[in-house]
Amino acid sequence: MDLTLKIWRQKDAKSEGKMETYPIKDISEHSSFLEMLDVLNENLVNEGKEPVAFDHDCREGICGMCSLYINGEAHGPDRGVTTCQLHMRMFKNGDTIYIEPFRSKAFPVIKDLIVDRGSFDRIQHAGGFISVNTSGNTQDANALPIPKPDADKAMDAATCIGCGACVATCKNSSAMLFVAAKVSQYSYLPQGQIERKERVLNMVEQMDKEGFGNCTNTGACEVECPKGISLEFIARMNREYFGASIVSEK
Amino acid sequence: MSKLDSKIPEGPLKDKWTNYKNHIDLVNPANKRNIDIIVVGTGLAGGSAAASLAEMGYNVKAFCYQDSPRRAHSIAAQGGINAAKNYQNDGDSTYRLFYDTVKGGDYRAREANVYRLAEVSANIIDQCVAQGVPFAREYGGLLDNRSFGGVLVSRTFYAKGQTGQQLLLGAYSAMNRQIGKGKIKMYNRHEMLDLVLVDGKARGIIARNLVTGEVERHSAHAVVIASGGYGNVFFLSTNAMGSNVSAAWKVHKKGAFFANPCYTQIHPTCIPRSGEYQSKLTLMSESLRNDGRIWVPKKMEDVKAIREKKIKPTDLKEEDRDYYLERRYPAYGNLVPRDVASRAAKERCDAGYGVNATGEAVYLDFSTAIQRYGREKANMLGLENPTAEKITQLGEEVIEAKYGNLFQMYEKIVDENPYKTPMMIYPAVHYTMGGIWVDYNLMTTIPGCYAAGEANFSDHGANRLGASALMQGLADGYFVLPYTIGGYLSNEIRTGKIPTNLPEFDAAEKEVTERLEKLINNKGTKSVDYFHKKLGKIMWDYVGMARNEAGLKKAMDEIAQIREEFWKDVFVPGGMNELNPELEKAGRVADFLELGELFAVDALHRNESCGGHFREESVETGGEQEGEAKRDDVNFKYVAAWEYTGNPREAVLHKEELTFNDIELKQRSYK
Numbered sequence: 001m002d003l004t005l006k007i008w009r010q011k012d013a014k015s016e017g018k019m020e021t022y023p024i025k026d027i028s029e030h031s032s033f034l035e036m037l038d039v040l041n042e043n044l045v046n047e048g049k050e051p052v053a054f055d056h057d058c059r060e061g062i063c064g065m066c067s068l069y070i071n072g073e074a075h076g077p078d079r080g081v082t083t084c085q086l087h088m089r090m091f092k093n094g095d096t097i098y099i100e101p102f103r104s105k106a107f108p109v110i111k112d113l114i115v116d117r118g119s120f121d122r123i124q125h126a127g128g129f130i131s132v133n134t135s136g137n138t139q140d141a142n143a144l145p146i147p148k149p150d151a152d153k154a155m156d157a158a159t160c161i162g163c164g165a166c167v168a169t170c171k172n173s174s175a176m177l178f179v180a181a182k183v184s185q186y187s188y189l190p191q192g193q194i195e196r197k198e199r200v201l202n203m204v205e206q207m208d209k210e211g212f213g214n215c216t217n218t219g220a221c222e223v224e225c226p227k228g229i230s231l232e233f234i235a236r237m238n239r240e241y242f243g244a245s246i247v248s249e250k
Numbered sequence: 251m252s253k254l255d256s257k258i259p260e261g262p263l264k265d266k267w268t269n270y271k272n273h274i275d276l277v278n279p280a281n282k283r284n285i286d287i288i289v290v291g292t293g294l295a296g297g298s299a300a301a302s303l304a305e306m307g308y309n310v311k312a313f314c315y316q317d318s319p320r321r322a323h324s325i326a327a328q329g330g331i332n333a334a335k336n337y338q339n340d341g342d343s344t345y346r347l348f349y350d351t352v353k354g355g356d357y358r359a360r361e362a363n364v365y366r367l368a369e370v371s372a373n374i375i376d377q378c379v380a381q382g383v384p385f386a387r388e389y390g391g392l393l394d395n396r397s398f399g400g401v402l403v404s405r406t407f408y409a410k411g412q413t414g415q416q417l418l419l420g421a422y423s424a425m426n427r428q429i430g431k432g433k434i435k436m437y438n439r440h441e442m443l444d445l446v447l448v449d450g451k452a453r454g455i456i457a458r459n460l461v462t463g464e465v466e467r468h469s470a471h472a473v474v475i476a477s478g479g480y481g482n483v484f485f486l487s488t489n490a491m492g493s494n495v496s497a498a499w500k501v502h503k504k505g506a507f508f509a510n511p512c513y514t515q516i517h518p519t520c521i522p523r524s525g526e527y528q529s530k531l532t533l534m535s536e537s538l539r540n541d542g543r544i545w546v547p548k549k550m551e552d553v554k555a556i557r558e559k560k561i562k563p564t565d566l567k568e569e570d571r572d573y574y575l576e577r578r579y580p581a582y583g584n585l586v587p588r589d590v591a592s593r594a595a596k597e598r599c600d601a602g603y604g605v606n607a608t609g610e611a612v613y614l615d616f617s618t619a620i621q622r623y624g625r626e627k628a629n630m631l632g633l634e635n636p637t638a639e640k641i642t643q644l645g646e647e648v649i650e651a652k653y654g655n656l657f658q659m660y661e662k663i664v665d666e667n668p669y670k671t672p673m674m675i676y677p678a679v680h681y682t683m684g685g686i687w688v689d690y691n692l693m694t695t696i697p698g699c700y701a702a703g704e705a706n707f708s709d710h711g712a713n714r715l716g717a718s719a720l721m722q723g724l725a726d727g728y729f730v731l732p733y734t735i736g737g738y739l740s741n742e743i744r745t746g747k748i749p750t751n752l753p754e755f756d757a758a759e760k761e762v763t764e765r766l767e768k769l770i771n772n773k774g775t776k777s778v779d780y781f782h783k784k785l786g787k788i789m790w791d792y793v794g795m796a797r798n799e800a801g802l803k804k805a806m807d808e809i810a811q812i813r814e815e816f817w818k819d820v821f822v823p824g825g826m827n828e829l830n831p832e833l834e835k836a837g838r839v840a841d842f843l844e845l846g847e848l849f850a851v852d853a854l855h856r857n858e859s860c861g862g863h864f865r866e867e868s869v870e871t872g873g874e875q876e877g878e879a880k881r882d883d884v885n886f887k888y889v890a891a892w893e894y895t896g897n898p899r900e901a902v903l904h905k906e907e908l909t910f911n912d913i914e915l916k917q918r919s920y921k
Contacts, residue, residue, distance in 0.1 A: 012828065030665075031527045038529055038779075045777040045832065050823045053831055055317065057490040059530045061659065062415055063321040078662070085662050110461055111829045118438070121318050125430035129423035132380045134302040134728045136370070141379040142337060145391025154384040155409055158416060162320055191382050 001027050001093035005040065007052055008100045010109050013116075017109065019098075033076060033086040034059060034066065053112040061085040061226065064161030067168070068113055069100040074165035074224045082163060082226045102168035106175070106211045117164050119210035120178060126206035127199040128182045130191050144190050154188040157181045159227045166221035166229075172213030177221040179207050180237035181229050187240055197244035204241055254507070254891060254906045257689040258362040263912045264344075267366045270690075271733055275740035282307035284746070285739055286470040288455055290442045290497050292319030292425070294418055294720055295703025296476030298727030301424035304433035306732060308739075311468055312425070313437045313457055315492055315834070320422045323478060323490040324723060327414025328535035328656065330396060330406035331720040333371040338395050342403040344368045349913060351718060354400040354587050355683070355711020356861035356881060357915050358510070358889070360908060362690060363708045370729040371721050375407055377728055381420040385409050397540055398716035400587035400920070406717045411535050411656045417720055421727070440466075441834065442497045443762045445473060445504045445699065448754045452699035456755075456762045460834060463827040465763055467755045469748035472698045472735055475501055476727070479682035479704040481514065483842045483849065484794075485786025487679035488520060488533040494838040495845050498686050498705050506694035507891035507904060509707035510684035511845065512853035515714055515862050516795050517680035518591035521663055522611040531678040532663060534614070535656055536716040539584045541619035541649065542673070544591070545571045546603040546612050556605050563605070563613055563672050574598055582920040589713045589862045590920060592677035593879075596795050599676070606674055615672035620645035677795060681719060683710040683862065684852075687891040687906075691734035692726060695891075698738060702726035707889070712861025766826050769836045774819035778835045781816045785809060785839070785846055793850050798866040802854040806847055806899060813843040847898040852890055855903065858882035874921065883915055 002025045010017025024043070027036050034056050041051035057065040066083040070076035076086045091097065099113065107115040132138070160181035167175050183200045186192025192199075215234055222231045259270040277285065285308050289300040292314040300312040314322060334347040347368040352359055375393070379385065385407050386394040395404040409416040428434040439460040446454040446469075454469035480495035481487035502508045519534045547553050548570050555561045574594055576583045586594075595612050598604070605611050624645025628636040636644075646669050650657065660668050686694050686701040688708055693700050703723040710718065788808050792801035816839070824830040859868040859879035868880045889906040 028525050028527055030524050032529075032663075035527045035529050039527060042777055042779060045821065045823055048821070048823065051832060053829060057316060057321055057492050058323060058326045059491060060326055060488075060532050062326050062412065063316070063323070063490065065316060065321050080658065081662055085659070087662065087665070089665065114829065117317060121320075121426075121429075121436075121438075124423070124426045129427040130380070130382045131427060132377075132424075133305045134298070134377060134424070134732065136373045136729060138373070138376040138380045141335070141375045141385075142392050144379075146387055147391050148387045148389050151384050151387040151391075154382075155386075155416075158384050158409075158419065159412060161415075162318065185384065186382050189382050189384070191380055 001029060001088065001091065003027060003091065003094070004096040006096060006098045007113070009052070009112055012111055013108055027088055029087070029089040031088050032059070032084060033070070033088065034084050036088055053114050055114050056084055059084040062161060064163040067102045067115065067163060069102055069168055071098050074102065074169040075226055080226060080228055082161070102164050104167045104173040104212070106173065107164060107167065117162070119212070120162050120164065120175070122210060123175070123179060123203055123206045124182065127195070127202035130186060131195060146190060150188045154185045157185040157188070157229065157233055160229050161227055163226065165224045165226060167212065169220045169224040170213065171218065171220070172216060174215045174221070175207050175212040176215040176234045176237065177225065177229055177231070179203050180233040183237045183240055184233040187236065196240070197248055200237060200240040200244050201248055253695065254687070254904050255689060256360065256906055257691060258360070259690065263361065263365050266362055267369055274733060274737045277736050277740050277743060279307050281743040283309070285309065285742060286311065286748070287472050287474065287735070288313070288468060288470040289474045289476060290455065291322065291476035291478060291705070293322035293324035293476060293478055293703060294414070294421060294723030295705070295727045296474065297322065297418065297421035297425055298724050299474055299476060299702055299731050300434055301421060301428055302728050302732040303735070304428035310428070310434045311437065311470065312434055313440045313442055315439065315441045315460060317438055319425055319436065319438070320419060322418060323493050324418045324720070325415045326490065327720055328411045328533065329398065329537035330408035330413045330717040331374065331417060331724070332398070332405050332715070332717045333375045333407060333721065334368055334405060335372050335375060337393060338404045340403045342405050346403065347371060347405065350401045351709070351715060352711065352913050353918060354715040355713050356918055357711065357883070357887070357910065358513070358860055358908065359709055359711030361910055361912060366730065367709050367722060367725050370725045373729055374721065374724045378417060378420050381423060383409065383416050383420040396537055397585060399536055399539060399585045399591065400582070400715045408537065411537070411653055414720060417724065421724070442477070442500065443837070444500050444758045445696070446754050446758045447504055447696065448748070448752055451697045453748050454750065454755065456758050461829050463825070463830065465759055465766070467750035467759060469750045471739060471742045471745060471748065472700065474700045474702060474731065475686060475705050476702045477705050479685065480842070480845055481679045481682055483785065483846050484679040484789045485782050486523065486528060486531050486790070488517060488531050491530060494841065496838050496841045498701070499841040499845055501686060501694065501696065501699060501701070503894050504696060505894070506696050506699060507687040507893050508685070508848065509687035509889050509891045510712070510852065511849045511892070512793070512856060512863050513683035513712045513861060514679060515588055515681040515683060516592045516677045518588055518595055518677050519614060519675045520678035520680070521660065522606055522608065522674055522676040532659065533678070533680060534660060534673065534675060536588065538614060538653060538656065541652070542584065542614040542616050543573055543618055544575050544584055544612055544614055545573045546598045546605060548572045550602065553603050553605065557607060572603070579920045586920045587713060587715060592795060593864060595677055610676045611674040612676065613672035614675045616649055616668065617672070620649055620669070623648035681714055683707065683712060683714055687889070691737065692731055693734070693738065700731060700735060702731055712863055765837070766833065769820065769822045769833060770826055772817070772820055772822065774821045776819050776821060778820060778822065778832060778839050781812055781820060782839045782842070784812055785843060789846055789849070793853055796864050796866050797853050799854065802850050805850040806854070809843060809847045809850065810899065813847070816840065816843055844898050848892060848901055851899060851901060852892065856886055856890065858886045860886070875917065875919065881917070
């Protein structure tokens with residue numbers, strides 16, 4: 001198929017960016033979206049031009065490195081996939097495709113389509129862990145049975161890949177779904193109970209500090225989340241937060 | 251003393267590690283605060299090592315090329331992690347896990363290391379559960395297990411098809427706690443470009459900040475390389491796009507021996523390639539072989555009709571299907587080890603029975619399992635005379651609960667529904683057992699330089715069993731390295747901070763900068779990918795699943811030629827002092843072009859078939875095992891450790907003889 005690409009180009013964090021137009025020909029409908037961009041970049045390099053910079057790594061939908069806002073949707077028009085799993089069969093011959101970086105004050109652009117998601121890491125530093133040292137004397141893994149429904153819920157939350165689609169797609173640039181996923185995972189597990197209150201308070205505090213907006217329950221994040229993280233975790237985090245705020249000595 | 255001292259402790263196998271730990275030199279807590287350790291790579295090995303070392307009190311600097319340590323490629327591991335817990339009461343034990351691993355590796359691994367691995371495996375599960383890793387559980391709340399290839403017990407722990415993700419996020423969370431405390435200083439989007447030696451000891455690295463392009467100096471009392479494997483030398487593999495050999499290769503060029511580079515794992519169940527544009531191959535977890543049956547049509551006319559889309563695979567009757575693994579290996583069936591399953595698929599496809607347009611695909615079929623689970627579920631629900639549709643529906647629900655994310659991934663890529671029609675699969679490069687040579691302490695031949703996880707060579711011999719990579723990465727990082735490194739660092743407590751203005755740092759930085767300048771200023775006519783693809787094709791054609799003398803010699807010559815052409819004619823756009831993905835790729839491909847040749851040299855010298863290394867000259871010619879790989883224990887029962895001398899082809903071979911006291915060497919039979 002032949003396509004017209006409109007791509008955000010920006011030299012570095014300080015420079016201004018703009019949309020540029022690139023026609024591209026003979027793309028296989030079976031290739032992935034990023035393989036289509038590989039072809040574009042190979043063409044640009046062969047013309048002596050600078051290729052388009054974009055983040056990507058595992059190319060199987062799990063590392064969370066790839067991003068891209070495609071035709072106004074985080075990870076493009078398909079559902080339940082990251083950009084690297086998006087295939088060109090979702091587009092038609094002759095289409096014009098708009099490709100932009102994930103946009104949020106808390107995700108500054110580094111170059112072209114690459115953004116800095118360090119804010120996500122810093123939220124995790126604030127409380128995304130259970131304080132247990134490495135030790136060969138930890139109690140036996142089966143000493144503490146965990147009801148299967150709780151373990152399954154924890155797993156559903158833990159499946160978040162930290163890509164930032166929830167933030168990019170939210171009109172408020174809210175990171176609530178991302179933070180709620182981690183808070184919820186530990187709240188379902190007995191191991192997470194000791195630090196439960198501090199964790200939610202610290203992580204939410206850091207989230208606010210990073211400049212993410214608040215949640216107004218539009219639910220766009222759940223729709224665009226490549227891993228289908230449920231909005232119910234945000235409700236759970238709100239409950240956790242209120243509960244912790246009332247009793248906390250912080 | 252020989253240059254290769256494996257430092258295996260004395261005493262009976264089962265007491266070695268315990269006794270060794272009891273006598274190892276320690277560093278007191280106050281002194282740990284004055285010691286710096288660099289960890290390169292933040293996957294399971296690097297991440298767990300960084301966190302554990304920081305918890306112990308050392309100052310850790312961790313480096314990764316991704317934008318966050320959570321994105322290291324360990325995250326993509328699907329199926330599970332082995333541990334000798336014997337929760338299933340099926341006869342598992344430390345010895346049995348040790349035995350399976352040594353046998354699975356075709357008797358080319360070091361006994362003492364593998365036994366230690368099996369010993370600490372149970373601790374890993376305990377540690378991960380304590381961190382909040384949500385492993386799959388049964389209704390009673392206890393941990394669930396599944397089976398993997400090459401074993402007769404269920405010892406694999408899993409978290410859906412995302413076990414690597416959950417384990418890595420566990421290690422990442424442990425790192426986060428230390429980053430928050432300031433005990434780990436994290437360098438995201440940084441790539442190690444050289445190792446710095448001072449007085450023969452590893453004392454730091456030169457790294458490039460991938461955002462600003464700045465070349466930086468970092469010093470430490472020890473350097474841990476945990477940068478993963480080198481499967482991307484084949485261009486197409488299941489590795490991440492950025493996975494590379496560079497950190498390991500730089501260390502090799504500075505004096506660390508590189509062991510068994512030819513031991514590569516070709517994973518049997520990957521989605522077949524579809525076109526020239528393809529950038530990587532996607533794995534379908536080995537766990538699928540618990541329930542999937544592998545087959546091709548028995549009759550050539552059916553193969554042709556399927557390729558021409560005149561009939562569908564589901565149209566073929568049971569008696570017209572060749573379940574070739576069940577036919578050839580009745581004892582293990584579809585759960586033979588990876589190397590055996592891959593070669594069997596190649597054998598059928600080479601014979602013309604491949605089921606897609608390229609002739610390089612076999613079926614992985616779940617219909618039998620769907621029916622079996624469906625009937626079981628119907629019984630559990632007390633349904634009398636359930637319809638065929640109801641059974642299928644119930645069975646598909648069970649399969650979805652087990653492998654849902656893998657089936658979804660397959661459908662997105664291939665655009666076919668694997669619940670209704672069998673998956674198509676073909677082998678692809680997945681894991682490299684070879685790597686930097688290390689002793690029992692995981693130290694390389696450079697004092698103070700360690701290698702952990704897939705980057706080292708130590709535990710899997712010539713073939714790795716499924717669900718053992720996660721086990722080894724975490725064993726090295728959580729439970730081995732944090733102990734063994736203390737023995738070395740106990741002699742460093744008086745060293746003090748290592749300055750980065752030493753002449754050795756000047757020289758290393760100069761060398762790195764000159765190479766970057768050379769790449770940028772070359773202004774040739776061909777892209778980096780052009781050379782990478784060319785290298786990959788030679789590797790796959792001549793150094794892939796089956797190797798022979800003529801092909802390997804040809805590969806060595808051609809790789810050397812491509813390398814020459816690369817340095818003459820590569821074009822790298824952009825500049826040095828900015829984010830420049832083409833420049834990053836160019837550096838990595840330049841290293842692959844050197845490693846690839848050593849890889850072929852090693853494969854040529856090892857004139858036997860063992861594990862993932864299959865030499866066409868070395869096969870069984872008669873008896874029950876006819877056509878199977880033939881190992882040569884008389885001549886090749888050693889680790890081949892190569893010393894760099896300036897040209898990969900002239901690398902000097904050092905042999906570490908392997909001795910087996912607790913295991914009898916046998917032909918590996920899965921029949």
